[in-house]
Amino acid sequence: MFLELVYDPTTNPLNNNEWSFPLLEIIHIAAFTLSIGTIAIVDFGLLGWGKRDAAKLLKETSTLTLLGLVIMLISGPLIFSSDPNMYLRNSSFRFKMVALLVAIIYNYTIHRKVVLSGATPGVNKAVGIFSLALWVSVVFGGLFIAFV
Amino acid sequence: MSLLTFAQWVQSTPLFTAIRESWYVYPAIMSSHLAGISLFGGMVFIVDLRLLGLAMRKRPIADVVNQLRRLKWVGFAIVATCGILMLGSKAEEYYYNAFFRAKMAVLALILVHALLFRRSVYAKAAEFDRSGTVPGLAKLAASLSLVLWTCMVICGRGIGYIEPPLDKLHARVIEHLHQRAQSADRIVYLDTRTN
Numbered sequence: 001m002f003l004e005l006v007y008d009p010t011t012n013p014l015n016n017n018e019w020s021f022p023l024l025e026i027i028h029i030a031a032f033t034l035s036i037g038t039i040a041i042v043d044f045g046l047l048g049w050g051k052r053d054a055a056k057l058l059k060e061t062s063t064l065t066l067l068g069l070v071i072m073l074i075s076g077p078l079i080f081s082s083d084p085n086m087y088l089r090n091s092s093f094r095f096k097m098v099a100l101l102v103a104i105i106y107n108y109t110i111h112r113k114v115v116l117s118g119a120t121p122g123v124n125k126a127v128g129i130f131s132l133a134l135w136v137s138v139v140f141g142g143l144f145i146a147f148v
Numbered sequence: 149m150s151l152l153t154f155a156q157w158v159q160s161t162p163l164f165t166a167i168r169e170s171w172y173v174y175p176a177i178m179s180s181h182l183a184g185i186s187l188f189g190g191m192v193f194i195v196d197l198r199l200l201g202l203a204m205r206k207r208p209i210a211d212v213v214n215q216l217r218r219l220k221w222v223g224f225a226i227v228a229t230c231g232i233l234m235l236g237s238k239a240e241e242y243y244y245n246a247f248f249r250a251k252m253a254v255l256a257l258i259l260v261h262a263l264l265f266r267r268s269v270y271a272k273a274a275e276f277d278r279s280g281t282v283p284g285l286a287k288l289a290a291s292l293s294l295v296l297w298t299c300m301v302i303c304g305r306g307i308g309y310i311e312p313p314l315d316k317l318h319a320r321v322i323e324h325l326h327q328r329a330q331s332a333d334r335i336v337y338l339d340t341r342t343n
Contacts, residue, residue: 022305064197147174
């Protein structure tokens with residue numbers, strides 16, 4: 001790997017305490033459940049479930065989505081800090097970071113624009129399915145870190 | 149047949165053996181389990197937060213509850229299917245796992261919660277909209293649901309932190325059987341002597 005941090009993880013309090021790491025993971029899971037779940041509600045709206053009012057759904061859920069993302073983006077780097085060099089070398093972690101970056105940018109640009117301004121049913125569906133696929137791939141990338 | 153021998157039999161079936169022995173199938177199922185939780189767990193959050201008046205306040209409660217009901221069931225089916233596949237492929241490990249047992253207890257409580265509050269709360273969403281107030285019982289149901297599902301996540305994550313020492317456990321069982329066989333030999337021996 002081209003990036004190697006000069007840092008001793010044994011000095012990190014997270015590694016000197018049995019409960020902090022699993023607690024962080026639980027907070028991380030609960031947070032992305034909130035953000036991905038609320039994004040999924042908008043996506044299912046785009047796919048034509050329920051009342052098909054994705055724009056209204058987005059306005060009603062965007063605060064919770066952001067709240068989940070913020071908690072996720074605080075707990076995530078803390079988890080990362082427990083062993084940065086292992087994560088940086090991990091191919092699944094690198095995939096996850098790329099997918100996450102694309103998912104966040106997509107969510108606040110194309111996805112948001114299409115949801116708020118409306119498009120043809122075909123475009124709506126494609127945008128919704130792509131959003132779901134992106135976020136699911138982030139979850140897969142995260143879980144496979146422990147298996148690759 | 150004890151629960152343990154049943155667990156050992158389940159995981160020895162061809163399907164579950166194949167899942168366990170492939171390096172990627174088990175984590176892929178686990179990822180689907182987690183992706184299902186993130187998609188549909190978020191909907192559980194939203195329904196409960198709406199009843200508590202903390203989310204989607206401008207939208208009628210009945211809209212939120214009724215439109216998400218079917219999606220939540222689809223999600224639950226996906227998450228449960230992945231869960232059963234994971235359980236079956238490592239049934240013996242799960243048998244020894246305290247967090248797994250705790251998780252099943254919480255799941256049982258969630259089913260009791262559903263039976264208790266389905267009629268008295270979730271079917272009455274339109275009434276709450278008409279009267280403009282959410283009764284204490286509904287807020288209690290929503291709070292309990294949030295607590296129970298959070299416990300499910302905590303127990304689920306906890307499962308991964310316990311790795312039962314199966315080798316040691318197996319060694320102990322073999323030793324136990326060996327001792328029993330030896331004492332049985334002695335009885336046979338005594339019997340032959342008296343004859």
